[in-house]
Amino acid sequence: MLSKEEVLRILESVIIAGDQASLVSKNLVKEVLPKDGAVNIVIADTGLTADDKESLKGTIRDAINNNTGFEKLDIIFDIIFEETRAADINRVKNVITVMSGKGGVGKSLVSGLLAVALRRKGHEVGILDADIVGPSIPRMFGLSGQLRGFGKAIVPLESKIGIEVVSMNLLLENECDPVIWRGPIISGAIKQFWEDALWGSLDDLIVDLPPGTTDASLTVMQSLPITGVIIVTTPQDLVEMIVKKAVNMVKEMNKPIIGIIENMSYLLLPGTDEKVEIFGRSRVEEVAREIGVPLLGRLPIDPEIARHCDKGTIELYNSEILQALEESLIQAMATNKFE
């Protein structure tokens, strides 16, 4: 007889897409029931066709046969499919939304860096790119190609260090194709990214919002179980005003703010240690006090970061700044009992 653990270990090798998305990692194995010398395996059916099911059954049988010795070849197992939505088998601990209100302040950069920082700490991390019409995440991580499906569910693409990504740009034939959609369709897409993507078990899902306080932000606030919001700003007064609109929106919707991050705080002059405050003196400490949230960090304009974003190698970026951000984030989440 095969034990439940042995069966699960074998099913870990049944890959449904990419290199690492297996039946087990995506929580698609609902039950393994050893019973009367036989084993019942219950697989989540996220809208699989009859053909899909037959083919999957074959793969599972082969995996089990290949992984068991002669003496076990006589085991009897049944593969049962049970209709399930991805949302019902996903286990996401923290949903962290990165927001600003203003465009171009570096929300996606912060989302990417946070994901990298948390991943380096050993967390299971995903990024839901909620910027449907202007998605930046795939390029930053060097991800291209199209997302695969598992039945009607979407299988996230995995980055080099194992961050799960779902983004509109991974559904387009050409990354420059415009997505000319009105609000309700945008909202529908974001809900699908949450409910129909196979996130599996994650410690942290980072949600990268587009600018503004309209459909995308509203949908994320209303339809996702937000743990907390991280606000991104830059040193310009004009930006501060629009960022405050976002903060006021979050407060009106009674969501907790984890903290604020200032991007483009200063320019690190290439090749030197010199810092130039090109957008004027930072006021972020006052702003953080005013809003009543911790300041998580100040990121410089670092041409090195821009290069990594363009080359898709953000995961290789390493700096004291990132380490400091990582620590303050973990601390803020612990303080707020988000962990």
Added chain:
Amino acid sequence: MLSKEEVLRILESVIIAGDQASLVSKNLVKEVLPKDGAVNIVIADTGLTADDKESLKGTIRDAINNNTGFEKLDIIFDIIFEETRAADINRVKNVITVMSGKGGVGKSLVSGLLAVALRRKGHEVGILDADIVGPSIPRMFGLSGQLRGFGKAIVPLESKIGIEVVSMNLLLENECDPVIWRGPIISGAIKQFWEDALWGSLDDLIVDLPPGTTDASLTVMQSLPITGVIIVTTPQDLVEMIVKKAVNMVKEMNKPIIGIIENMSYLLLPGTDEKVEIFGRSRVEEVAREIGVPLLGRLPIDPEIARHCDKGTIELYNSEILQALEESLIQAMATNKFE
């Protein structure tokens, strides 16, 4: 008898809001008909109440009485109101849309600088701030306070050098109040800014779009008689990709592109003439060629501009860069027979 010209000259002094918005400048005087020794004055009624009309009649009578000699006091004139929508009396020659797809690349800055450049050339210029949830224009021009109404029409606020501005932030009690609206309401607001604002006679109306290719951009493309679109980009590859989405949207919607402007091309090191390409080498010439549109100019990151934007004194900004932009814009518009 008063001539038509004399009556119009007098009505120019009848101010409906602010310092300069008069019955005449807003095209609210529909007709002046001298007839049988009397004068019929037809005023556009944009949803005025009975009280509004009585009070306006009194003001007009006073203005005429104060401006005519004793010998003309016996003239008979009738003030007639005729229901009219602002859209029907506005005369706007060019509707120039500033677009990017990506946030934070400086669309509002470009919109503001273009308006200033055209105004300095002697044009009558307006700015329709179509970024309902993240409006930057009022702050940049140092405009605050609430827009006044004339009946149901909105009277734009005038900047120091006479640029007419309509923006959501001029309708809010507090500029940091968030506008938490879904797409259809956003679209409705933009249409109102176009149809219900008393733009009067303008040479150029600059429409400052929010990031993205969703509701606001769609509504402007579909509901406004666009003369042409100006595309704003920055030197990052990541930005270029999203800007191309905007370009492809404009092409799909068969609107002409006037040209492309690169913002943040390089940093002007404060106090020196040194240029640092902090976001990497510019590719905008290739991009312009690829899209098949003229390159209108490259704007630096100039801490001086950031200061002016924060202080609301963008109209005081003066530089060779702005003059060059002005010339290339006028030239592009002439070449494309937009003028």
